[in-house]
Amino acid sequence: MMTTYSFLTVLLWSSMFHAIHMMPSQKRTNKHSHSERITLSENEGKTLHRTKRGWMWNQFFLLEEYTGPDTQYVGKLHTDQDKGDGNLKYILTGDGAGSLFIIDENTGDIHAAKKLDREEKSLYVLRAKAIDRKTGRQVEPESEFIIKIHDINDNEPKFTKDMYTASIPEMSGVGTSVIQVTATDADDANYGNSAKVVYSILQGQPYFSVDPETGIIKTALPDMSRENREQYQVVIQAKDMGGQMGGLSGTTTVNITLTDVNDNPPRFPQSTYQFSSPESAPPGTPLGRIKANDPDVGENAETEYSISNGDGSDMFDIVTDKDTQEGIITVKKHLDFENKMLYTLRVEATNTHLDPRFLQLGPFKDMAVVKISVEDIDEPPVFSRPWYLIDVDEDAKEGSIIGQVVAQDPDITKNAIKYSVDRHTDLDRIFNIYSENGSLFISKPLDREETPWHNITVIATEINNPKQSSQIPVFIRILDINDHAPEFDKYYETFVCENAKAGQLIQTVSAIDKDDPPRGHKFFFELVPEFAVHPNFSIVDNKDNTAGIMTRRNGYSRSKMSTYLLPIIIFDNDYPIQSSTGTLTIRVCACDSRGNMQSCSAEALLLPAGLSTGALVAILLCVIILLVLVVLFMALKRQRKKEPLIISKDDVRDNIVTYNDEGGGEEDTQAFDIGTLRNPEAREESKMRRDVIPETIFQIRRTAPLWENIDVQDFIHRRLKENDLDPAAPPYDSLATYAYEGNDSIANSLSSLESLTTEGNQDYDYLSDWGPRFKKLADMYGGEDSDRD
Helix, strand or coil, X not given: CCCCCCCEEEECCCCHHHHHHCCCCCEEEECCCCCCCCCXXXXXXXXXXXXXXXXXXXXXXXXXXXXXXXXXXXXXXXXXXXXXXXXXXXXXXXXXXXXXXXXXXXXXXEEECXXXXXXXXXXXXXXXXXXXXXXXXECCCCEEEEEEEECCCCCCCEECCCEEEEEEECCCCCCCEEEECCEECCCCCCCCCCCCCEEEEEECCCCEEECCCCCEXXXXXXXXXXXXXXXXEEEEEEECHHHCCCCCEEEEEEEEXXXXXXXXXXXXXXXXXXXXXXXXXXXXCEEEEECCECXXXXXXXXXXXEEEEECCCCCEEEEEECCCCEEEEEECCCCCCCCCCEEEEEEEEEECCCCHHHHHHCCCEEEEEEEEEEECCCCCCEECCXXXXXXXXXXXXXXXXXXXXXEECCCCCCCCEEEXXXXXXXXXXXXXXXXXXXXXXXXXXXXXXXXXXXXXXXXXXXXXXXXXXXXXXXXXXXXXCCCCCCEECCCCCEXXXXXXXXXXXXXXXXXXXXXXXCCCCCEEEEECHHHCCCCCEEEEECCCCEEEXXXXXXXXXXXXXXXXXXXEEEEECCCCCCEEEEEEEEEEEEECCCXXXXXXXXXXXXXXXXXXXXXXXXXXXXXXXXXXXHHXXXXXXXXXXXXXXXXXXXXXXXXXXXXXXXXXXXXXXXXXXXXXXXXXXXXXXXXXXXXXXXXXXXXXXXXXXXXXXXXXXXXXXXXXXXXXXXXXXXXXXXXXXXXXXXXXXXXXXXXXXXXXXXXXXXXXXXXXXXXXXXXXXXXXXXCXXXXXX
């Protein structure tokens, strides 16, 4: 069977408008000069022949923005297979098919259903085909063609901005570029002059001009001054069609500002200024303001003021207020009406930022005369110095004069002056002053270590006018004297290893001194005379305010002596030499081979080397049982009822009332001999322990001056410390009791034992006034019934 495919012929018939505006179409022909024959062998022995023929299509134009009453005709589709019997159906697909472009499926006529805009879409690609209505088969292969929208001038030029802002310095030359404006046209630039834009100026002449092709705005007049006019509004038009008649146009506004340049010098509005100042005005006091006007703005108007010459150039100064560009005249030195009453100044105002292009317009400065008169006032006293510094020794006697302040009245009258100390600066009243001559003297003792400096204020007042007064600071430096002894700078915890070698350093000590000698501190260390040759330790003065404690023998035993006391005397080198004695406590400790301390507790020696687990459990149980017994004992003791002191008033037997009275204090000489406590030599000598072999123990022999005038409470604490550190104490628990009642009470003794020595009956009614705690005593002794009982 042989099947032949015919070509689909596309006929595009243009309307009248198309004939008028259509450009000559470009034809592209693709022709094949030979035929290709394809033969297929089938079972039936039939051969299939297909002939490939050439075909041609054209590019057509269609007017945009068509406004006719009917739809715009585009063209017609037709195939030689169409017999005119309506058996074929034409179908159009592609860009806008069915919406913008519609086809008559019977005749193949194509129309534009809507008004087209080239600026939205300038090219449409469509595909057409014809199918058999009965079989639904395609009788022609699909063919593609292009419809190009033809442009018309329907868009006016538009500027990129609705409003432009630009600036240019004043006094610019003609032709100086200001800004460039740009307008665009949406029409086709490749077709006609619809998109060719030309610029022109509608408003802003004769000051500015515009380049018709580039849109660059330039100055048109020379030497435009900002001071005369600062703002300009220029209107620029952009017209298409090359600016010809009938072209569309658009406009924009350009706001141009002239910026300032320094083309004007400063000028004083008047040539002479008058000011006055009281003679009491302190330096820095403003007297007045002057201003040189400058029509420029910003930094071009910045003005610097200075005093060029005049008889008051050293007495007054002028500074520039950067905010207002004014010159502020101030007092530079103290004025004196009695010395000079009138000053004349010449003030100069100069621009600080000069423009070399306009120097020929200068000079950019101006001059004015300023006259200042001094007013006389009653002035307060004036001291001879702004402040005083006085050195005084720490041991100065009360009433000693340490210095003098001097003040006088600067006025012509020379009024008399009296002096006083501001007590707010000397609350302790350590210093005083003679009101007639200003001599300062000491009222109380001085202590440099407590207060090394005293800052007081002295007031000078006119006797005739007390309102006129002035103050002056006086700095009093207390010079040190050597009245404090050096002492250890801290508490030292010193230990020596049991395996220590002779000559080994075990501690380095240093000292401090509250005094402050001018040549610096220098301390010396040595043992007390009684321990000058110590068998166990020695001291080496390092000559740098430190000393080293050295061992003198090999090996120490905690079991024989666990603690050593080493008294050290510390001297200073100032006059008079001061010294103190400090005791260094040295513990004997177990150490490893490197000398690191492991244990210093003497009880550690009593623990067995090894205990079994059962032994440890038994010890723990015993401790727990003991604690339980103690808790039960305390609980029973608390539950026990207290028996009354006196069972019955009718009981005529002797009753002993216990008050736990410890005596009447130090004044109660019959209760206890307090002298025994004050005399440490009266205590019993320490007994040697009998259960260990004692080493040679050097007991510290204390001389009477060491304990002289010592407080009893301090003595008891020392005795307690000695018993705690006593190596000869028995291994079992012992009790050493010391009691110190303190000073006597203002209520005297409450003991009834002294009442036997009193003649007559005593009045105990005052016990009722002592509160509920003394109610029992008040009931026992306070009433007459009790006395009769």
